[in-house]
Amino acid sequence: RKEVEQDPGPFNVPEGATVAFNCTYSNSASQSFFWYRQDCRKEPKLLMSVYSSGNEDGRFTAQLNRASQYISLLIRDSKLSDSATYLCVVNGGGNTPLVFGKGTRLSVIA
Amino acid sequence: ETGVTQSPTHLIKTRGQQVTLRCSSQSGHNTVSWYQQALGQGPQFIFQYYREEENGRGNFPPRFSGLQFPNYSSELNVNALELDDSALYLCASSAGGGLVSGNTIYFGEGSWLTVV
Numbered sequence: 655r656k657e658v659e660q661d662p663g664p665f666n667v668p669e670g671a672t673v674a675f676n677c678t679y680s681n682s683a684s685q686s687f688f689w690y691r692q693d694c695r696k697e698p699k700l701l702m703s704v705y706s707s708g709n710e711d712g713r714f715t716a717q718l719n720r721a722s723q724y725i726s727l728l729i730r731d732s733k734l735s736d737s738a739t740y741l742c743v744v745n746g747g748g749n750t751p752l753v754f755g756k757g758t759r760l761s762v763i764a
Numbered sequence: 765e766t767g768v769t770q771s772p773t774h775l776i777k778t779r780g781q782q783v784t785l786r787c788s789s790q791s792g793h794n795t796v797s798w799y800q801q802a803l804g805q806g807p808q809f810i811f812q813y814y815r816e817e818e819n820g821r822g823n824f825p826p827r828f829s830g831l832q833f834p835n836y837s838s839e840l841n842v843n844a845l846e847l848d849d850s851a852l853y854l855c856a857s858s859a860g861g862g863l864v865s866g867n868t869i870y871f872g873e874g875s876w877l878t879v880v
Contacts, residue, residue: 698854751812
């Protein structure tokens with residue numbers, strides 16, 4: 655089982671749609687969780703951290719379920735500018751490096 | 765934008781050659797990590813340097829090596845290039861010596877390496 659697995663995508667959605675991305679991780683000792691956004695041929699950029707209580711940033715909501723080792727990202731009212739690859743990222747616990755999922759590509763269509 | 769700069773941005777090498785990629789960290793950041801991102805994949809951790817010492821390494825062979833300098837700039841060296849080394853190589857800087865947390869890491873724009 656891969657350390658971090660994401661929906662394979664791509665997701666093609668119309669503007670204004672709600673889209674959800676799912677991610678599972680294998681290391682139960684993982685302590686920190688993030689969603690990164692990566693535009694085509696650009697570097698990854700932090701979108702948001704994911705907290706156990708769930709957190710929201712405008713149209714973006716992240717959820718963490720430690721028991722199921724599952725992370726999600728919900729994007730409401732999709733914009734054309736949301737088109738990108740979304741990377742699920744997990745810190746392996748303790749002094750271990752970040753582990754990135756393969757990413758899920760989102761295309762928002764007018 | 766992030767204060768992390770990488771060079772060159774693009775390069776083409778032939779199989780068997782050696783390559784050096786460079787990274788200038790954000791001011792005040794003493795930790796640098798390198799990632800390899802192949803097409804369609806997420807970034808894979810290569811190694812990390814803190815105060816000029818390697819303090820973490822991913823599952824990469826010894827022909828991937830690095831250096832960090834007193835000014836905290838860094839190099840990634842790859843010897844005996846293989847076709848599968850073709851990828852985007854990302855440098856990331858942060859403050860603090862532990863393996864970085866995702867909310868404190870700042871990526872450069874990367875170096876695109878093509879091995880032919």
